[in-house]
Amino acid sequence: MPYLVDQRSDGDLVQGVADEIYYQVRDTDNTSEPKYRYIVRLTIDATVIGTFKQLPNSASCAVFRIQDIISDYVQQDETILRLGKYDSTNTLSDTTIFSINENAIKTVSVEFGYEYAVTLNDTPTQTFIGGLDTTLKAINGNLRTSSANSNTTNSANLFALDDQLGRLLSVITVDSNYKYKQWVLEGQFGALAFLNGDDVGSDHCTYFHVSYFTAAGVALNTGYFINAAAQGGETPAAGLTDPQSLIYLGAFPQNLESQNIDTTLRPSNNATWDYYEIQAASSITLAGNEASAVYRFNKFCDTRYNKTVAEVNIPSQYFLSWWNDVGGIDNLLCDGASSVTQSMKRNSFRSMGGNAFKASGTLPYSRDSQEGGMTSTGTHTTTSITLNTRENNPTNLNNLIMSLVNSPRVYVYIYDLQQPALPKNINWARCIVKGAQVGFKTALNDKVSNYTINIEVSRRKSNVK
Numbered sequence: 001m002p003y004l005v006d007q008r009s010d011g012d013l014v015q016g017v018a019d020e021i022y023y024q025v026r027d028t029d030n031t032s033e034p035k036y037r038y039i040v041r042l043t044i045d046a047t048v049i050g051t052f053k054q055l056p057n058s059a060s061c062a063v064f065r066i067q068d069i070i071s072d073y074v075q076q077d078e079t080i081l082r083l084g085k086y087d088s089t090n091t092l093s094d095t096t097i098f099s100i101n102e103n104a105i106k107t108v109s110v111e112f113g114y115e116y117a118v119t120l121n122d123t124p125t126q127t128f129i130g131g132l133d134t135t136l137k138a139i140n141g142n143l144r145t146s147s148a149n150s151n152t153t154n155s156a157n158l159f160a161l162d163d164q165l166g167r168l169l170s171v172i173t174v175d176s177n178y179k180y181k182q183w184v185l186e187g188q189f190g191a192l193a194f195l196n197g198d199d200v201g202s203d204h205c206t207y208f209h210v211s212y213f214t215a216a217g218v219a220l221n222t223g224y225f226i227n228a229a230a231q232g233g234e235t236p237a238a239g240l241t242d243p244q245s246l247i248y249l250g251a252f253p254q255n256l257e258s259q260n261i262d263t264t265l266r267p268s269n270n271a272t273w274d275y276y277e278i279q280a281a282s283s284i285t286l287a288g289n290e291a292s293a294v295y296r297f298n299k300f301c302d303t304r305y306n307k308t309v310a311e312v313n314i315p316s317q318y319f320l321s322w323w324n325d326v327g328g329i330d331n332l333l334c335d336g337a338s339s340v341t342q343s344m345k346r347n348s349f350r351s352m353g354g355n356a357f358k359a360s361g362t363l364p365y366s367r368d369s370q371e372g373g374m375t376s377t378g379t380h381t382t383t384s385i386t387l388n389t390r391e392n393n394p395t396n397l398n399n400l401i402m403s404l405v406n407s408p409r410v411y412v413y414i415y416d417l418q419q420p421a422l423p424k425n426i427n428w429a430r431c432i433v434k435g436a437q438v439g440f441k442t443a444l445n446d447k448v449s450n451y452t453i454n455i456e457v458s459r460r461k462s463n464v465k
Helices: 067-073 253-258 393-405
Strands: 002-009 022-027 037-046 047-054 061-065 098-100 105-116 126-127 135-137 179-184 193-194 207-213 218-228 245-248 277-281 292-297 318-323 330-336 341-353 371-389 410-414 428-432 453-456
Touching: 002 105, 022 037, 022 105, 037 061, 037 067, 037 126, 047 061, 047 067, 061 245, 067 105, 067 292, 179 330, 193 330, 330 393, 393 453, 410 453
Parallel strands: 179 292
Antiparallel strands: 002 022, 022 061, 037 047, 037 105, 098 245, 105 126, 105 135, 193 245, 207 218, 207 277, 277 292, 318 330, 318 410, 341 371, 371 453, 410 428, 428 453
16 A cells, blocks of 8 residues: 655664654555544564554644654663673673673664544554564664754764774764873773674674783783673674673773783783773784774873872762763763762751650759750751862863763762761762853863862762651
């Protein structure tokens, strides 16, 4: 029958739920039938999440915009930030450096059809046009710029790891040599995500090469990790499941230090390293087999701000990780003279105290010195932290800062600041970035050499009542 999908949002590999995902359908036979509706049925993880109906528009067609519907089913994971020490199930492990995802990418099945009734008094009957069924891979991000038309080609191909320009799911700024650089400290955990397999881009990202260099650029050591189940990932191929199609790589110094897959790739075994580079490849030989751009991790020197003695419960260095704009996660070091503030809100009442309601001829009235007056029934304590980035060219951080302040999920890797008297527990905590606006540095603005970020730990301190 002449039922057509005339137009659809471009993106055969992957589409972002923060972009418009749409289908324009047309039925030239039945739109005048009683109670006629165009319908679309969406299925995720073998479960029908809904059947949606729409009246014909003025051209007897319909446009289904489904991104807001499926966005509730796609989100980056919250358990992947300690790779190399704990795996994605939060189990202690030193043999994983990759992790498959749980919710960060979803296959959405889309079925088209219509319904109408024989008469106005009848119940409509639904009909689906089987030959028009389609699927899409959805991630939690934008793959079009805000200035792009909704029917322009999206940028999913940029994240296909099949040559030396392929990108991880990160917003790190690229330099003139096509290297993606960021600055790190030893002891810093963090992860970067990438698309894995033919269904979302490429089957070339089997090996991730790690190379250490001195400040003069002299190579110290090189090796690789294998994107396979034994190391927490999945060998790229066609027909992978959704959890296998987006992989997290523990790429930061403490991830590399904690793993036991190849101890020569620990930072401590490359003592004079100034930076290391990570690049995907399709072979154990990197040259000529590159599957991604180079991601460079430059080591910051220690300062009086980030170096603290073991007895100090409030550290000076903080590591932020967050859901970024393109469906992955990014990371930022803040170790420039940070400060912690706790704000208390008390619930209280006043009482007169004493035994006024019991005093009698045989029981003298009395009020002890500690009785009566204002009494607290409970305290709600919020913990806020003012963070500063390290002195550096601030324009290199613009993309990260813009992504951070707009992210719905931010995590800070900290000591348990809210109860420092207890034994130290360093862990990831949810936080929010406070403030409604932020200013960005330009190339001509050299008056400020860092960014200041205000965050609040999302869970209040528990207080006795």
